[in-house]
Every structure is written in structure tokens, then in C-alpha cells.
Amino acid sequence: MNEDLEKVIYIRLILILYDRCLYLGGPALKDPFTWGKVDMTAMARCLLVLCKQIYSIFIKEDRLLRISSACYIRKKKKQNNFVD
Numbered sequence: 001m002n003e004d005l006e007k008v009i010y011i012r013l014i015l016i017l018y019d020r021c022l023y024l025g026g027p028a029l030k031d032p033f034t035w036g037k038v039d040m041t042a043m044a045r046c047l048l049v050l051c052k053q054i055y056s057i058f059i060k061e062d063r064l065l066r067i068s069s070a071c072y073i074r075k076k077k078k079q080n081n082f083v084d
Contacts (some may be wrong), residue, residue, distance in 0.1 A: 058064060
């Protein structure tokens with residue numbers, strides 16, 4: 001079976017079991033994570049600083065291409081001519 005398909009089936013099974021647990025009145029597996037109250041202006045400033053730092057690292061990278069406009073990147077299809 002395809003590895004990705006196995007992952008999807010596993011995740012779906014977990015979700016079904018979780019839904020049944022809640023439907024039967026069972027306890028939730030764990031409380032959802034919360035950050036608490038967040039100052040969104042400070043978060044936005046930190047995000048902008050982080051983006052500027054990442055940009056300064058990427059701009060030094062020789063292997064990156066500078067593309068001026070939007071483009072599509074397509075993956076070449078792999079042809080398997082071998083018979084298993």
C-alpha cells in the first residue's frame with residue numbers, strides 16, 4: 001500500500017475514534033493548547049523582524065534564483081519502465 005495512503009487511513013482512524021469517544025461521553029484525550037492572551041501588535045512586530053532576518057539570510061545564498069514575476073514550478077513526471 002502507498003505510504004501516503006497509509007498515513008491518511010491512520011489519521012482518519014484516529015479522528016473516528018476521537019469522535020466516538022466524545023459521542024459516548026468519554027473524556028477528551030487532552031485539553032487543547034492555548035497561548036493565552038497575546039498582544040497582536042507585538043506579535044506582528046516580532047514576525048516582521050523574523051521575516052527581515054530570514055530575508056537577509058536568503059539573500060546571501062548563492063543557490064537561490066532571483067525571479068522577478070510569478071511563475072509555476074512543475075515537477076517532472078518520473079516514468080517507470082521497469083516491471084516488478
